[in-house]
Amino acid sequence: MLKVENLHAGYGGAEVLNGVNLEVKAGTVVALIGANGAGKTTTMRAISGMVRPSKGRVLVEDLPVEGLAASRIARLGLAHSPEGRKVFGPLSVEDNLLLGAYRHLPHFLGFRSKAAADLKKVYDLFPRLEERREQLSGTLSGGEQQMLAIGRALMAQPKVVLLDEPSMGLAPVIVQEVFSIIRRLKEAGITLLLVEQFAKSALEVADYAYVMERGKIAVAGTPEELRKDERVLAAYLG
Amino acid sequence: MDTSVIIQIVVSGAFMGLVYALVAYGFQLTFATSKTINFGQGELVMLSAFFSLTLTRLGAPYWLMVPGGLLFGALLGLFVERAAVRLALEQKSEGWILLTIILGLLGFSSAENIWGRDDHPFPTPISSDPIHVVGVDITPLEISVAVGVLGIMGLIELFKRRTLLGKAFEAVSADRDAAELMGISSTRTVMLSYALSGAVAALAGILVAPITTVGPTMASALILKAFSVAVVAGLESGFGVVVVGLFLGGLENLASLYLGSGWREAPGLLLLILALALRPNGIFGKASIRKV
Ligand SMILES: Nc1ncnc2c1ncn2[C@@H]1O[C@H](COP(=O)(O)OP(=O)(O)O)[C@@H](O)[C@H]1O
Numbered sequence: 063m064l065k066v067e068n069l070h071a072g073y074g075g076a077e078v079l080n081g082v083n084l085e086v087k088a089g090t091v092v093a094l095i096g097a098n099g100a101g102k103t104t105t106m107r108a109i110s111g112m113v114r115p116s117k118g119r120v121l122v123e124d125l126p127v128e129g130l131a132a133s134r135i136a137r138l139g140l141a142h143s144p145e146g147r148k149v150f151g152p153l154s155v156e157d158n159l160l161l162g163a164y165r166h167l168p169h170f171l172g173f174r175s176k177a178a179a180d181l182k183k184v185y186d187l188f189p190r191l192e193e194r195r196e197q198l199s200g201t202l203s204g205g206e207q208q209m210l211a212i213g214r215a216l217m218a219q220p221k222v223v224l225l226d227e228p229s230m231g232l233a234p235v236i237v238q239e240v241f242s243i244i245r246r247l248k249e250a251g252i253t254l255l256l257v258e259q260f261a262k263s264a265l266e267v268a269d270y271a272y273v274m275e276r277g278k279i280a281v282a283g284t285p286e287e288l289r290k291d292e293r294v295l296a297a298y299l300g
Numbered sequence: 301m302d303t304s305v306i307i308q309i310v311v312s313g314a315f316m317g318l319v320y321a322l323v324a325y326g327f328q329l330t331f332a333t334s335k336t337i338n339f340g341q342g343e344l345v346m347l348s349a350f351f352s353l354t355l356t357r358l359g360a361p362y363w364l365m366v367p368g369g370l371l372f373g374a375l376l377g378l379f380v381e382r383a384a385v386r387l388a389l390e391q392k393s394e395g396w397i398l399l400t401i402i403l404g405l406l407g408f409s410s411a412e413n414i415w416g417r418d419d420h421p422f423p424t425p426i427s428s429d430p431i432h433v434v435g436v437d438i439t440p441l442e443i444s445v446a447v448g449v450l451g452i453m454g455l456i457e458l459f460k461r462r463t464l465l466g467k468a469f470e471a472v473s474a475d476r477d478a479a480e481l482m483g484i485s486s487t488r489t490v491m492l493s494y495a496l497s498g499a500v501a502a503l504a505g506i507l508v509a510p511i512t513t514v515g516p517t518m519a520s521a522l523i524l525k526a527f528s529v530a531v532v533a534g535l536e537s538g539f540g541v542v543v544v545g546l547f548l549g550g551l552e553n554l555a556s557l558y559l560g561s562g563w564r565e566a567p568g569l570l571l572l573i574l575a576l577a578l579r580p581n582g583i584f585g586k587a588s589i590r591k592v
Pocket residue numbers: 073078096097098099100101102103104105
């Protein structure tokens with residue numbers, strides 16, 4: 063579903079990624095773990111078009127998308143819930159969700175009725191969002207904003223979802239809630255690339271995992287394989 | 301002096317103030333999506349007024365001239381975006397400031413070459429014979445200004461709140477990167493904002509032309525006051541520009557009444573200086589919250 067080959071990218075000359083290879087098969091959850099500053103977020107940004115890759119390929123369902131505008135890639139069915147959530151603070155919860163479905167809704171009128179089924183699914187997953195549908199999303203708590211960012215990504219009926227550190231800055235109870243949501247997404251058959259600081263929890267839900275070090279994939283394997291790897295064990299699961 | 305005269309003076313000034321508000325609103329539209337404004341907006345007002353005058357002279361009736369003028373303004377807005385703003389935005393440079401000024405100068409000399417330096421009366425079917433409303437004389441022409449200004453602002457605000465495209469416009473204003481991730485093209489949204497801003501400026505020109513006449517310099521004082529209004533009201537609040545516009549329009553008529561017509565422009569400039577010194581974000585704008 064998503065394939066990344068020899069991806070290079072950086073910020074204004076300074077190269078951050080030097081040759082990333084990874085694959086996310088349809089219906090699987092893949093974890094991408096690694097130390098702070100390893101380049102996980104940059105990898106996601108280079109995939110979704112927020113930064114332009116300088117070299118390499120990104121294939122969404124075998125379609126090369128590297129170099130396209132982020133909005134084009136999103137319209138092709140790749141939903142990226144970015145680091146730091148980035149909800150539209152001055153807009154209501156429901157407007158945020160409706161915008162998540164922008165790629166397949168009519169742009170003038172009648173969008174609300176067409177989005178009704180998707181809205182219901184997201185509200186079933188996150189009842190708290192339904193209670194606060196009229197509230198400005200900037201006034202939500204951090205956990206609620208994270209739920210909104212995930213819900214907004216799901217509204218697109220995406221082929222593949224990128225989640226960048228959904229647990230960042232959240233209280234431990236909320237982190238558990240986030241992981242239980244991720245498990246439910248997995249059961250629903252959503253294709254997911256997950257970046258997480260909580261490597262242990264990420265490996266529990268993932269089908270496959272990559273460990274990133276200094277802009278490259280250092281180790282790859284199933285969670286069982288990684289848990290047996292001495293070096294990974296010491297550095298990330300200790 | 302008789303109170304009714306003072307009220308009369310303030311009221312007719314306030315109608316002019318609505319035109320300042322409309323041009324200031326045009327600044328807000330492009331600032332929201334791109335954090336840029338067209339420093340040649342006054343020339344856009346003037347060129348659209350000239351174009352509309354030409355349409356009228358060619359025999360176009362009023363109801364056809366107005367949309368024609370708005371369309372022309374929108375196209376000019378798109379041209380400014382393409383020629384002066386887009387590249388600067390992509391390169392994250394401040395080049396748009398100089399480029400929009402240069403385009404304005406270019407527009408000015410084009411107008412002089414095409415239509416000449418003279419001022420031309422702008423014919424309109426709307427009467428300027430005053431009607432008496434609760435002790436004040438108001439002309440249908442003044443009413444048309446109010447209807448036009450509040451009408452177009454109302455329509456655009458409705459568009460932003462009720463359509464998905466309008467919400468996308470708001471999303472780009474709030475967070476351009478996140479909007480892109482929803483599939484919303486920020487380039488197209490910036491184009492839309494420039495087209496709307498151009499149409500709004502054109503309407504300002506059409507509404508004010510019967511009062512000020514049409515000439516290359518018709519908008520030079522107007523644009524300064526629109527700047528004052530935008531700075532005082534902030535670049536976010538549509539309600540704010542209307543309030544400040546009404547206030548400034550009334551105030552400058554009072555100044556010219558009491559201090560002499562040479563002092564007409566003083567309140568606008570004074571307001572601008574005061575606002576820049578005291579509240580750089582505008583009295584209606586939210587102070588920018590510094591994150592982390
Ligand atoms: N916007 C940016 N501009 C310049 N350098 C950046 C930017 N974002 C990240 N970097 C640098 O890129 C490297 C990788 O960062 P990042 O991809 O955010 O890592 P991770 O998500 O794994 O913590 C770091 O050295 C960081 O300083």
